[in-house]
Amino acid sequence: xxxRAKFISAVxxxxxxxxxxxxxxxxxxxxxxxxxxxxSIAERALATASERSSELANRMAEAAAVIGWxxxxxxxxxxxxxxxxxxxxxxxATSVLRSTHEVLTQIGVDTAVxxxxxxxxxxxxxxxxxxxxxxxxxxxxxxxxxxxxxxxxAIAESGTVVLHPRSGLSRLVSLAPPTHIAVLRPGEVLESLxxxxxxxxxxxLLGDLAGSMNLISGPSKTADIEGTTVTGIHGPxxxxxxxxxxx
Amino acid sequence: MKPLTVNFRSKSADTLQxxxxxxxxxxxxxxxxKGRLVAAGDTPDWExxxxxxxxxxxxxxxxxxxxxxxxADNVEKNGGSVFFAEDAAEARKHIIxxxxxxxxxxxxxxKSMVSEEMGLAEAMNDEGFETVETxxxxxxxxxAGETPYHLIAPAVHKSRSDxxxxxxxxxxEGDRVPDATELTMMAREKLRGVFERADMSVTGVNFAVAExxxxxxxxNEGNGRMSTTIPRVHVAVMGMEKIVPSIQDLSTxxxxxxxxxTGQRISTYVTMVNGRRTSDEEEGPEEFHLVILDNGRQKLLxxxxxxxxxxxxxxxxxxxxxxxxxxxxxxxxxxxxxxxxGAIVTPVLTGVKDASNLPAASSLCGACHDACPVxxxxxxxxxxxxxxxAEGSSDIEERTSSAAERGIWKAWRIGMMGRKRFDWAARLxxxxxxxxxxxxxxxxxxxxxSGWTSTRDFPLTAAxxxxxxLSSRAKKAK
Numbered sequence: 001x002x003x004r005a006k007f008i009s010a011v012x013x014x015x016x017x018x019x020x021x022x023x024x025x026x027x028x029x030x031x032x033x034x035x036x037x038x039x040s041i042a043e044r045a046l047a048t049a050s051e052r053s054s055e056l057a058n059r060m061a062e063a064a065a066v067i068g069w070x071x072x073x074x075x076x077x078x079x080x081x082x083x084x085x086x087x088x089x090x091x092x093a094t095s096v097l098r099s100t101h102e103v104l105t106q107i108g109v110d111t112a113v114x115x116x117x118x119x120x121x122x123x124x125x126x127x128x129x130x131x132x133x134x135x136x137x138x139x140x141x142x143x144x145x146x147x148x149x150x151x152x153x154a155i156a157e158s159g160t161v162v163l164h165p166r167s168g169l170s171r172l173v174s175l176a177p178p179t180h181i182a183v184l185r186p187g188e189v190l191e192s193l194x195x196x197x198x199x200x201x202x203x204x205l206l207g208d209l210a211g212s213m214n215l216i217s218g219p220s221k222t223a224d225i226e227g228t229t230v231t232g233i234h235g236p237x238x239x240x241x242x243x244x245x246x247x
Numbered sequence: 248m249k250p251l252t253v254n255f256r257s258k259s260a261d262t263l264q265x266x267x268x269x270x271x272x273x274x275x276x277x278x279x280x281k282g283r284l285v286a287a288g289d290t291p292d293w294e295x296x297x298x299x300x301x302x303x304x305x306x307x308x309x310x311x312x313x314x315x316x317x318x319a320d321n322v323e324k325n326g327g328s329v330f331f332a333e334d335a336a337e338a339r340k341h342i343i344x345x346x347x348x349x350x351x352x353x354x355x356x357x358k359s360m361v362s363e364e365m366g367l368a369e370a371m372n373d374e375g376f377e378t379v380e381t382x383x384x385x386x387x388x389x390x391a392g393e394t395p396y397h398l399i400a401p402a403v404h405k406s407r408s409d410x411x412x413x414x415x416x417x418x419x420e421g422d423r424v425p426d427a428t429e430l431t432m433m434a435r436e437k438l439r440g441v442f443e444r445a446d447m448s449v450t451g452v453n454f455a456v457a458e459x460x461x462x463x464x465x466x467n468e469g470n471g472r473m474s475t476t477i478p479r480v481h482v483a484v485m486g487m488e489k490i491v492p493s494i495q496d497l498s499t500x501x502x503x504x505x506x507x508x509t510g511q512r513i514s515t516y517v518t519m520v521n522g523r524r525t526s527d528e529e530e531g532p533e534e535f536h537l538v539i540l541d542n543g544r545q546k547l548l549x550x551x552x553x554x555x556x557x558x559x560x561x562x563x564x565x566x567x568x569x570x571x572x573x574x575x576x577x578x579x580x581x582x583x584x585x586x587x588x589g590a591i592v593t594p595v596l597t598g599v600k601d602a603s604n605l606p607a608a609s610s611l612c613g614a615c616h617d618a619c620p621v622x623x624x625x626x627x628x629x630x631x632x633x634x635x636x637a638e639g640s641s642d643i644e645e646r647t648s649s650a651a652e653r654g655i656w657k658a659w660r661i662g663m664m665g666r667k668r669f670d671w672a673a674r675l676x677x678x679x680x681x682x683x684x685x686x687x688x689x690x691x692x693x694x695x696x697s698g699w700t701s702t703r704d705f706p707l708t709a710a711x712x713x714x715x716x717l718s719s720r721a722k723k724a725k
Contacts, residue, residue, distance in 0.1 A: 008331075155513075166527055167527035201494040204458070209459060209461075225427040227277075
């Protein structure tokens with residue numbers, strides 16, 4: 001087995017040095033930015049997201065439409081429920097999976113789905129992660145017709161939905177079903193990737209970094225055959241972004 | 248993967264004569280190259296981003312020992328394991344042993360150029376593991392038994408009917424050729440089943456974050472997400488240079504990588520994982536293993552002229568910009584990395600002594616340097632390698648220059664060093680070449696410069712030099 005110490009000391013030698021030097025802190029990387037700076041950038045990002053929420057929601061809607069999200073602007077909670085009902089009907093969904101994002105309860109997603117005759121289940125589990133249960137929930141995700149989530153953040157610059165998988169928000173709910181619906185509330189949209197990663201770094205410095213993060217920008221796509229873009233190679237074929245208005 | 252760099256000329260000639268492939272690889276220009284230009288134009292601080300990206304990479308590579316240690320510590324702190332592999336064989340053995348120990352049956356592979364260096368999928372299949380490439384392009388290439396044609400578009404040279412033959416057992420020559428959507432859906436159907444039963448994944452790493460022990464994966468298809476979600480064991484393989492120090496650096500690097508690769512503002516999926524799943528999740532791998540590969544990279548690092556090549560983030564922009572790559576295609580380069588970046592890293596990484604054609608296959612137009620998101624000066628390194636090839640070094644089998652050629656250049660150098668010498672040399676060359684010239688042109692030069700006139704004529708030195716004509720005109724004017 002290759003030895004870590006041997007490997008790294010070979011790197012040191014290749015760099016023409018005899019021992020590992022601490023890197024200079026005046027550099028382009030953000031690695032040496034102190035915790036206070038990181039915190040203030042993160043706080044500013046959140047403040048901007050809430051102060052300019054309607055402008056950022058508009059920009060999000062525009063950018064999302066360009067990359068293939070089907071965007072729905074809904075004035076109030078009832079409208080969001082109607083949009084979800086009509087997607088379920090159109091897709092003739094029989095089984096729907098959802099996350100436990102607060103917004104979904106607020107809009108009454110369960111009723112909106114069951115009204116159409118489809119069944120709906122959350123991805124929250126009892127804490128039992130025995131392999132039988134894991135297999136069962138995996139099978140359920142692959143069988144589901146629609147996955148519904150809120151968003152943890154969104155990014156206006158690129159039309160991106162950000163999700164941090166956890167109990168109640170499985171990794172598969174936004175991936176395995178052929179249709180994904182994401183419901184966005186005002187105030188959840190950040191300007192750009194810079195703000196998102198500044199916030200991630202702040203979480204990290206606070207010892208609070210999420211185990212994983214998925215940035216989702218439109219439907220799964222490929223251009224591997226003759227350069228023709230086709231949606232839905234592995235992930236969802238169709239993705240809906242429902243933006244809830246200020247109400 | 249065994250390097251076949253020696254076949255550069257014959258492979259290039261084959262590709263140049265293949266009209267279908269010539270048409271297929273046009274997409275790297277019309278799609279990727281133009282897409283990058285548009286994306287760069289739409290990004291107001293584009294040049295600043297490139298400068299910043301270069302500075303981040305320069306800094307990281309200059310302190311790679313420090314950051315490798317930090318990365319390994321943090322991956323372990325997050326509950327993962329780290330394996331340092333000196334070469335491809337060692338990495339391959341480690342991964343295969345792990346798969347045996349964990350009783351693995353099905354391995355899903357996400358796209359990774361480093362795993363191509365290891366010939367991993369083939370080796371794992373030979374060991375009895377069902378190992379399936381899940382990037383559509385890689386899947387097509389795997390079915391065809393070929394190697395990737397392009398860093399980010401492995402099957403760019405395949406036509407729809409090629410793909411139909413590979414995906415559909417019933418397809419026969421002369422049948423209606425399915426469109427790209429039909430073919431993609433066929434592949435979706437086949438690969439869904441594989442995803443559901445996979446118990447191990449092997450992915451690449453676009454960036455590994457030293458401070459947090461995270462890795463970031465960029466995909467459009469979603470196979471990277473499947474790979475970090477379904478199997479119980481996740482193995483990520485990376486070249487030792489793929490590090491950024493901070494989480495926040497990801498925002499700069501992702502922006503320049505994705506725009507330079509496909510012209511998108513962002514790829515459909517960016518996935519960041521800090522190791523195995525967290526305790527409150529029921530999905531996600533139970534184990535995370537990071538394999539960090541040297542495989543010749545130490546040689547690039549130790550070589551100050553070549554070190555900059557480790558800044559590469561594998562976007563493929565230099566391939567798309569290169570007028571040579573766009574004609575001779577990806578297979579001519581004979582190893583994992585084609586195009587301009589391949590021409591400089593392949594000879595060093597593989598240690599083959601027969602790769603002198605690679606750095607020679609460039610017009611030095613500089614388009615690769617202009618396109619590179621981290622401003623790698625590829626033409627400078629191409630020249631350096633050419634110089635080494637001509638002058639001879641331990642890395643090459645034989646000098647690309649003959650003794651006669653070197654003699655001519657030496658004489659040339661002497662002749663160019665002074666005005667008088669130059670005038671004499673010009674006169675001498677006319678006298679020497681006059682007997683074999685026709686109408687002021689040399690159609691067939693004698694050896695050792697006969698190669699020069701095989702495709703063009705060489706002009707005979709003028710009877711009177713410009714300088715003497717000018718001075719006689721000046722005299723007349725008086």
